[in-house]
Amino acid sequence: ETHEKLLHKDKMASLGKLAASVVHEINNPISGILNLLALIQRIMGEGPLGETEIQQFRSYIHLMETETGRISRIVSNLLAFSRQSKLTVSEVELNRIIEKALFLNANLLKINRIKVDTHLDPTIPKVMGSEDQFQQIMMNLISNAAEAMEAVGGTLSIETFHTQEENRVVIMVGDTGVGISRENQKKLFEPFFTTKRKGKGVGLGLSVVYGIIQEYGGNITVTSDVGKGSTFKVELPLNNGKKG
Numbered sequence: 732e733t734h735e736k737l738l739h740k741d742k743m744a745s746l747g748k749l750a751a752s753v754v755h756e757i758n759n760p761i762s763g764i765l766n767l768l769a770l771i772q773r774i775m776g777e778g779p780l781g782e783t784e785i786q787q788f789r790s791y792i793h794l795m796e797t798e799t800g801r802i803s804r805i806v807s808n809l810l811a812f813s814r815q816s817k818l819t820v821s822e823v824e825l826n827r828i829i830e831k832a833l834f835l836n837a838n839l840l841k842i843n844r845i846k847v848d849t850h851l852d853p854t855i856p857k858v859m860g861s862e863d864q865f866q867q868i869m870m871n872l873i874s875n876a877a878e879a880m881e882a883v884g885g886t887l888s889i890e891t892f893h894t895q896e897e898n899r900v901v902i903m904v905g906d907t908g909v910g911i912s913r914e915n916q917k918k919l920f921e922p923f924f925t926t927k928r929k930g931k932g933v934g935l936g937l938s939v940v941y942g943i944i945q946e947y948g949g950n951i952t953v954t955s956d957v958g959k960g961s962t963f964k965v966e967l968p969l970n971n972g973k974k975g
């Protein structure tokens with residue numbers, strides 16, 4: 732089999748694995764919503780509604796809202812990942828994508844009192860690939876960093892550089908947040924691994940990021956100290972770029 736075909740097989744296998752866990756994750760909230768709808772219908776069938784029933788309905792609606800939101804987040808996280816084969820490929824300036832992602836997250840960073848420290852090497856080569864995918868990588872890493880420093884504030888540092896020997900572009904995303912335990916560092920990139928409260932995280936961000944980087948033949952690693960912060964390192968090879 733050609734290299735191209737093998738790459739495609741790999742992609743389909745990881746997509747298949749992801750799809751299986753997605754079906755499971757989406758099924759739970761949907762059954763929950765269906766049960767609540769049946770319950771509401773039954774109560775309505777029993778006669779006129781009193782104040783108690785209305786109160787009950789309020790809490791059911793709230794639950795359905797939370798669960799629908801969860802499904803919506805799961806779906807939107809996956810959309811960009813599954814669309815990948817149809818994405819437009821061009822020569823992308825990563826520094827510009829980083830600036831854009833920072834701009835889009837400006838409010839989140841501001842309300843969490845996060846200082847941004849960038850060292851973007853203006854001489855790094857352009858990378859062949861999809862802007863949308865690179866943006867998704869950056870959006871996920873930045874929002875995770877912001878969430879790790881939620882309320883207490885801190886510093887988000889982003890650095891880019893080019894390694895001559897390996898001919899790779901490297902993006903470092905560091906935060907001074909809560910950090911990640913050794914145990915959790917092993918699970919970070921698994922679909923649906925999250926330590927965030929229900930209604931906040933769905934645990935797909937890093938698995939999508941991982942999937943995209945794999946597709947470019949790249950690498951993502953993390954170093955972290957609990958209580959001190961974390962740094963994610965993204966490496967993208969230049970000679971092994973995406974062909975579309």
Ligand code: ADP
Binds near residue numbers: 876910924926927961
């Ligand atoms: P989510 O953000 O929805 O929880 P992710 O896949 O983006 O899902 O991240 C998975 C988990 O990895 C998070 O719940 C968190 O425990 C951990 N994590 C990711 N980035 C960071 C970070 N910068 N600092 C601390 N923990 C992190």
Ligand code: MG
Binds near residue numbers: 871875932
């Ligand atoms: Mg996330």
